[in-house]
Amino acid sequence: MTPEAPTRTISVSGAGTAEAVPDxxxxxxxxxxxxxxxxxxxxxxxxxxxxxxxxxxxxxxxxxxxxxxxxxxxxxxxxxxxxxxxxxxxxxxxxxxxxxxxxxxxxxxxxxxxxxxxxxxxxxxxxxxFADEAAVKARAREAAWKDALRTAEQYASLASARLGAVVSVSEGPDLPAPVPLAGVQRAVSVEALNVEAGETGVSAGVRVVWELLD
Missing domain, CATH: 3.30.70.2970 (Protein of unknown function (DUF541), domain 2)
Structure with a gap:
């Protein structure tokens, strides 16, 4: 009996960031x-x-x-x-x-x-x-997934193959988010001190394993 060929897989990491005005x-x-x-x-x-x-x-x-x-x-x-x-x-x-x-x-x-x-x-x-960063985090995860998918599709194409079913998904360590676009502006009096919120980034990382099909 001929043994089955091992299933080929491709493992890719993705990273994503979403920004929003902090509260x-x-x-x-x-x-x-x-x-x-x-x-x-x-x-x-x-x-x-x-x-x-x-x-x-x-x-x-x-x-x-x-x-x-x-x-x-x-x-x-x-x-x-x-x-x-x-x-x-x-x-x-x-x-x-x-x-x-x-x-x-x-x-x-x-x-x-x-x-x-x-x-x-x-x-x-x-x-x-953020008081509750769940919504921003969800957008960061979506961006990380799309990043991983793009990379996996490129590697599959280079290998003359195509992606099959997802074998596993794991959330990777969060990458450092961009430095918030915020600051404290100095002035000559305390009353003139100004805090500017700008936008703050939330990051996410993901590792996905796909089947690799001929």
């Missing part, structure tokens, strides 16, 4: 206080953090969207020639991760944060994204 801005807000005593540093950092949180709530940010993500108290050390390392004071710091769902009001909310925290506040960056 969620996540900011990292820090508070850092340097004082002569641990108690003073800790108390002032707590007061500044509370002031920042209150300012955010006054601008419509829900409590569920304000999260403490870091807390630290340390000695502020300095080196003096002939004396060695000395304690110059103490530093207390905390970090808040804040989700802003009204991008049109983001600039005003950030200005309120800076005003409430004063010289002790630190803005450590922002990230634009």
């Amino acid at each position: 969620l801005l996540t900011i990292s807000v820090g508070v850092e206080c340097r004082r002569d005593t641990v108690g003073a540093a800790y108390a002032d950092a707590g007061a500044a953090s509370a002031a920042v949180s209150d300012a955010l709530r006054q601008h419509g940010v829900a409590g569920a969207d304000i999260r403490t993500s870091g807390l630290n108290v340390r000695a502020d050390l300095t080196w003096l020639e002939g004396e060695g390392q000395r304690v110059a004071g103490y530093v207390a710091s905390s970090m808040l991760t804040v989700r802003l769902r009204e991008l049109s009001a983001a600039s005003a909310s950030i200005a309120a944060v800076v005003d409430a925290g004063g010289n002790d506040v630190r803005l450590n960056g922002l990230e634009l994204g």
Whole structure:
């Protein structure tokens, strides 16, 4: 009995990206206080953090969207020639991760944060994204599938063959999305700070195995 010839297959990876205007801005807000005593540093950092949180709530940010993500108290050390390392004071710091769902009001909310925290506040960056990226992700997957199909069809043609049934499909690791077309424009006053949403990309990857027919 003649053994059956093994089924020929072709395995191809595809990548796709879809872009949309983001509807969620996540900011990292820090508070850092340097004082002569641990108690003073800790108390002032707590007061500044509370002031920042209150300012955010006054601008419509829900409590569920304000999260403490870091807390630290340390000695502020300095080196003096002939004396060695000395304690110059103490530093207390905390970090808040804040989700802003009204991008049109983001600039005003950030200005309120800076005003409430004063010289002790630190803005450590922002990230634009989506409250629910399912629809954008679906378009990215579709683009990845089409990319894989085009590549597979080309290889099949080069091999004088054609594609048969799909044998398997697996989602590959997401590729880095394009850098969001967004930015923070500096100005001479806090009130003039402007956050521009632009568009943010979501990526998807897929690996597909097809039968290869004569």
